[in-house]
Amino acid sequence: MTTFQVHYELAKHNAEVSKSLKSEFVGWSIVVLYYAAIHWVNGFLIKNYPSEFQPSGHKSRLDFVSRKVPALYKPLRQLEAESEKIRYEPPYWKNIDAKTAKNIENDYEKIKRDTNQ
DSSP: OOHHHHHHHHHHHHHHHHHHHHTTOHHHHHHHHHHHHHHHHHHHHHHHOTTTOOOOOHHHHHHHHHHHOHHHHHHHHHHHHHHHHHHHSTTGGGGOOHHHHHHHHHHHHHHHHHHOO
């Protein structure tokens, strides 16, 4: 299995874990969905920019995405921001409404769709 495929497999796994958490732990479901998105993006970048992209952290990934695949920047950054608020700004995770959750899922679906072409 090639490196990009490993990332795609982990993205699928994380998405399944996210689904299993959604009904009881919506905050952690979103955090795991963010990590699924990261692996879709990593796989896509490794596949399409093999000599240019080396995963080395969130900031370098975002910088690379903003330069090479700007359509993915906003949804990835929004997922990252929500994940950070959930993890580091209690009690934010308790106040996630259905509209916010749907927007987050839409960002994830855009990333998944755009990285699987």
